[in-house]
Amino acid sequence: MAAVWAFVEQDGDQPTTLGLELLAKARQLGEVTAILLGPGSEAVFAALGEHGASSVLHLDAGDRLPAGPAAAALAERAKSDPPALILFGQAYNDRDIAGRLAARLGVGVLSNASNVRLAGGGVETEHEILGGTQVATASASQGPYIVLIRPQSFVAEATGGGIPPVERLDPPDMGQAEARITESHVEEREGPQLSEASIVVSGGRGLGAPEAYQLVEQLGKQLGAATGATRAIVDAGWVPYAKQVGQTGKTVKPDVYIACGISGAMQHLVGMKDSKTIIAINKDPDAPIFTIADLGVIGDVHKVLPKLIEALQSR
């Protein structure tokens, strides 16, 4: 069986959902070693076992920005006992560690993959390109293959394994070349996380002005939804980068996605087109978003949204 490493970050006393999604795929492909980044705990190790990890490489970077030291420790370990495949998620620390690890090992990274296979000693990955209209199948010529998987590509599922053996990897001292985290700020967020919400309400340029994003927030609050945004209004500074849904941003697959004043640029569609139900409100009857919407309302968001919010409030 091929050796497959899957990167998992610890969030509180549990692995992140993204990490568990990677474990679900990894156990289809081979013998799974989870790379755990975080302080570690009995509960988190047990969860990794339940999700198919037969061993754990545990990295705790403390207050150091993890990429440099984690990549150095993983590269040493990978050189002495190379896995066939290393899976990371398309997320902040994942990207940082994967990039530095790849540069250390002298191999490439297959980014933004929505699927991965091992066959005949080689790797094949699938990537949604051109706004999700096409699927590219790609390969790399030299392992260990490092693949970044988009969130929600696979479904996390416990299989009931026991607590796996844990090997602690000590991140080496990087000397001067080290970044440290001096403070952490948690921003107040109403409602669920964007990537885990069952309803997402997003806004785009059609809102006209940053203040109008309040309509998106009000509707989101009313529905218990997460709120998202297009790249256009993130670039314009109306909302933070963390809210960006799309190719360069988050992938969401909620039960219902409500696109408010979003024309449907390819950049955006790739991040939300797999939502179960899509509702779009836009003034332009020819907006591309309407071609994928289950319900398209040709109208002004400034008129439709207040009425919709009121109708929901009075229920």
Place this chain on the structure above:
Amino acid sequence: MKVVVCVKQIPDPATPYRLEEGNNWLIRPEEQILDDTDRYGVEMGLQLAQASEGTVTLVSMGPAGNGQGIRQALAMGADKAILVEDNTLRGSDALTTARVLAAAIEKEEFDLVIAGTESTDGYSGVVPQMLAEILGVPALTYATKVETADGAVTIHRQTASGYDVVSSSLPAVVSVTAGVVEPRYPTFKGIMDAKKKPVDAFSIGDLGAERAPEQLVLSITAAPERAGGNKVEDDGEAHLAIVSLLEDRKVI
């Protein structure tokens, strides 16, 4: 302070992207534009350099074409550009790109390298980190705020739940998110001056950079199409259609 900003010329995202027959590489027209993502990095670099009477050097890899994208960044106020253009670099992956950029940057003295978080056309999202690894410096990534003082850099780093304050000594690589600063528009004088600013061209051979192991696009297939297209014109009551669909989907 000597600031290097990585920039990329890309086909205008407002035009449909097409792939070359056979190798499936993105077709790059003669006229490409500065990736919007890079305007934030250029602006950040200019502000930091201006505060310290420093310089901003642009480093870019890819077909030069008519160089319009590079001129856009020079017109904003950067001092000069280094362009690595080489036919053998077509279809390069992130690691080859990072090695080439690192080799070009090493020709300069630098305190700070700034890059966007990911390009709009390739969006692998790992070049800044690879670059830092090859240069042997820290990468402070996903910055929503950047400050430098006393040979150190401090950023606000975007996280899933908020932001971290992260610091390191210089030299370092910083990747910036959109909105880190408000990019300026080039002035008429800036546009005229840009025409006279030096753009040095190198090949991969000049730099002695080594290509990464090859990555291949094996095939391209059409993704399953999503059926949609039920449209209603808002006559003042369209919100009721939305309420009824939300009820039907049992989310309210």
